[in-house]
Amino acid sequence: MSIEKLNIDKTQFRAVVIGGSAGSFQVITKILAEINPKFDLPIFMALHRLKHVRNGFIEALALKSNKVIIEPDDKESIKRGIVYLAPANYHMNIELGNKFALSTEEMVNNSRPAIDLTFDTASYVYKNKIIGIMLSGANKDGALGMKKLKERGGFTIVQDPAECTIDTMTRAAISSTKIDLILKSQEIIKFLNNLV
DSSP: OOHHHHTOOTTSOOEEEEEEOTTOHHHHHHHHHHSOTTOOSOEEEEEOOOTTOOSSHHHHHHTTOSSOEEOOOTTOBOOTTOEEEOOTTOEEEEETTTEEEEEOOOOBTTBSSOHHHHHHHHHHHHGGGEEEEEOOBSSOTTHHHHHHHHHTTOEEEEEOTTTOSSBHHHHHHHHHSOOSEEEOHHHHHHHHHTTO
16 A cells, blocks of 8 residues: 555654454554564554463563563653553543643443544644554443544554454444555555565
8 A cells, every 4th residue: 555646645644543352452563573673653552462461461462573562651651663562451541741641530432442442542742643453352441542543643453354354343434434555464564564
């Protein structure tokens, strides 16, 4: 997928936010392994994961990643080129002033971290300068967040439901708003690398 063909100003973007649940781990691992090491936008990842398993997940992602992956602390400043993973059992919100706000408030869509909250707060801060990507998953978390991201001028990408292990999440996002691109995982990687 060529950005030039889409007539997108690739310099406008300031961040990427990715949501996923069941079936997204392999896709995320692939994205992180194949993304250009020079990709310098921050990437926020809200992924459904086991609440009480604190170790192993980020280490598994980091094994093949071309990028540094961290779980941010509350009020931590956002830096370019870092991949930020929502900590287990915490909502990860993006705040004005280029900071994270973590919370253990009520679950949203039976989820904490809730993809809806990360997408909503990230798009509130970055407006039309953010790319939202929805991957495989088993519930509808993220659909409302994707709708808000689109309404604020953000660019929306959904993994092709035909490729997803479980397509509930991607189909819910597609039903919620007009998605800019529906791509297979390899095309998502190509799209991101075209931003470099």
